[in-house]
Amino acid sequence: MADILALKETFDKGDMYGLIKAMPQNLEEGIKLGRDANLMRLEQETFHSVVVAGMGGSAIAGDIARSYLYRQIQIPFVVCRYYRLPAFVNRKSLVICCSYSGNTEETLSAYDDAIVTGAHIIAITSGGKLAHKAESDGVPIVKIKGGLPPRAALGYSIAPLLMILERLGLCEEQSEALSQTALQLKNWAALYDPADDKNPALDLARQIYGTIPVIYSGYERLNAVATRFKGQLSENAKILAFTNVFPEQNHNELVGWHKLYDLDKKYTVVILKDSQEHKRIRARMEIVMQYLRDKSIKVILLENLSGQDLDRVFYFIQYLDFTSYYLALLNGVDPTPVNAIDYLKEKLAN
Template sequence: MNSLDDVAAMKQKDPSGVLASTAMFPDQCQQAWEESQKVVFPDEYKKVKNIVVAGMGGSRFTPKTIGALYRNKIKVSYEICEDYTVPGYVNSDSLVILCSYSGTTEEVLAAGEDARKKGAKIAGIMSKKMDVPGYYFDPKFNPCGQPRIGGGYLLIGHLGLLKALGFVEAEDKEVTDAIAFAREIGKKYAAEVLTEQNPAKKLALLLKDKHPFIITAEFLKGFGNGFANQINETAKMISDYRYISELNHHLLEGLSHPDSIRQNGLFLFFLSHCYSEPVRKRFGITKDVVTKQQLAAEDIELTGPDKISQVLEAYTLSGFTTYYMAMLYDADPVAIPWVDYFKAQLAK
């Protein structure tokens, strides 16, 4: 597709309605927030000493985002599990949350069975009801049906669960204001807004045929993972995510080779006034090192008034951007043929 302003042509390439689902991200968040914090748990669930979240893909980066966002506020040890088994320390004092949009993810179900054997409390967050307490949602604001496009349910649903359990204090106004902010800023990214005035379309054009390095820090670490995932699955393009300050200890020396990185490498720095002062300083110096080595770099300045607003702002931007990237590649944004092939081979 040559033009991102031909809305009718885009909708023809999007028979499943990914664009509609993308625009409903704030609705997903609102529904999840209203429902998930009302979940009632047994008292013993509120007395655990650690939480392990089992999830893969879009069901992994969403709780990871909440973990990074509330890192200094979650009252117990909190870990993401991306394996068939849970960590060795899991026992009767642990809560294992099974996070799977479909409720059928192989690794998540296996981790759940391992947790059962170790006597852990188990909860779920998914669209398929299980025989354990949890948030089981009707994804009515995700008409395309693709789990990663329904990320609002898992993202804010996870926050609501942690609040219901008493492990995070999240004010209702803070969350609803953030959702309202995402809804408002999403209007700038809508398909009807011409490219000249549309930051998401401009970013899609910038990223086309590049190898992006998504650079975030602190409370945006989970989002960096999420954006890279969306680029892979929705846009069918390679991507990488890195964190400041960890990358400062090795990556800066790895930019000399191969030479092709100067043709297609692009560092995308997500900036925030909510970062700590040492981290903000590191962003500027990191960009200086990158550009001195003749690599392309671009800043994305988030404008939300607080951390949760900026997380939802970032996901709103990434959702629209990766949709427009798929259009540029004439790709069906919902299709995942190679993942489907892999699963079919695995099932034999």
């Protein structure tokens, strides 16, 4: 297989490698943005529900917060990827509208919906129409750095989001956990150096290369990581990928591995296992791995490290972001452009 440094030089025109590597610095800046945000008396309010409205790389921060805080947040917390908010949204709801560009039409529509319902609103954006609307309506804004692909701005969206939830009394203190995770990510980044023969992300990319990844995880903490990996494989490596969670996978999709139309060699199952996984989920994972291997399906089990919850989540995010990057190089594509999405937006605009 071609030398990875040569492939990096040839295909990584937008320096996606540097953007992925910069995540810990982005987290640190995001902590400050969330800590310093003017929440305009929202800290005195009591909320009955939280909705994060966003799409794609902007929505994934809501997914990660939802799964990471699954056992902390005491009120309903949902992520809305649509033009309209759920019917339960009212004056006691907190709606956090996340649009990196500020011009995502679904998020702008959800913002308008939130205004109509009288919900409390916060905007997280780099600018655009969302910033203009929020400024006009007197809505608190967390202004984040612009000029990045939204998926590369995760640190700028997740850190302010967690800090806001902390400041509003909806979860435990987060700044220390975020700072520790940023430090860990800086240390771990050396593992994914393209010049390192033992690079685990490159090794995983080589194992996935030429196949369709099917990603399974537990429900707590890692289900959003699986979703993130799927999205990164599509946008960076330009391939299809699919995901599901335990235990739901065991109640339907498991049966679907019976009839594969001679495609059994075209799938790679990647199972993400948390070191603190529920004991019954661990048992289900072991059984499913053996079941699939008995059918000659390639199965790769990935286990994260011990440590605090946020470290374990971001260990996988960094590892799998780099995996999608190296798979892009192996596929002979530039990981940064998303031409199909640009095509869709152009057609919608017309």
